[in-house]
Amino acid sequence: xxxxxxxxxxxxxxxxxxxxxxxxxxxxxxxxxxxxxxxxxxxxxxxxxxxxxxxxxxxxxxxxxxxxxxxxxxxxxxxxxxxxxxxxxxxxxxxxxxxxxxxxxxxxxxxxxxxxxxxxxxxxxxxxxxxxx
Numbered sequence: 001x002x003x004x005x006x007x008x009x010x011x012x013x014x015x016x017x018x019x020x021x022x023x024x025x026x027x028x029x030x031x032x033x034x035x036x037x038x039x040x041x042x043x044x045x046x047x048x049x050x051x052x053x054x055x056x057x058x059x060x061x062x063x064x065x066x067x068x069x070x071x072x073x074x075x076x077x078x079x080x081x082x083x084x085x086x087x088x089x090x091x092x093x094x095x096x097x098x099x100x101x102x103x104x105x106x107x108x109x110x111x112x113x114x115x116x117x118x119x120x121x122x123x124x125x126x127x128x129x130x131x132x133x
Contacts, residue, residue, distance in 0.1 A: 008097035017093065021057075021086035028079045029053035035071035042066070057083030 008014055033049035036042075042065045043049055052065040056079045067073045 004097045004101060005094075008093060011093070011097075014093055017086060017089050021083075021090065024082060024086065025053050025057050025079075026050070028057070028075055028083075031075045032067065032072055035069050035075060036067060040065075040068045040072070053079060056080060058087065059084070 029046065029050040029052070032053060033043065033046050036049065043052075048065055055062050055065075056076055059080075067076050
């Protein structure tokens with residue numbers, strides 16, 4: 001399994017999704033901070049906004065920080081929608097990296113079985129034709 005994860009880390013798409021997703025979280029935190037800072041008593045620092053953005057994107061959403069402004073709510077909605085897309089894409093990459101070699105092995109085995117079945121059908125047809133069956 002370790003080699004499968006290492007193989008995943010070598011894929012450019014993994015790093016692209018990582019960079020875009022993390023950039024999106026930081027941008028969401030910055031927008032949230034600009035919108036909520038000074039208006040929301042739960043936002044005292046950028047760390048509070050970043051904490052909110054991470055918990056929102058990961059669907060944890062502890063509720064310790066909630067948006068009070070319209071801008072904060074819109075940013076929250078965008079983070080939820082786009083963040084879900086990034087999280088599922090990330091999970092699909094991990095699952096694909098772990099399961100893909102097993103699927104390739106299964107595909108080879110199925111092809112081998114299909115070949116054996118075809119050969120068996122050919123032999124039984126020849127015998128049937130030979131003995132008038």
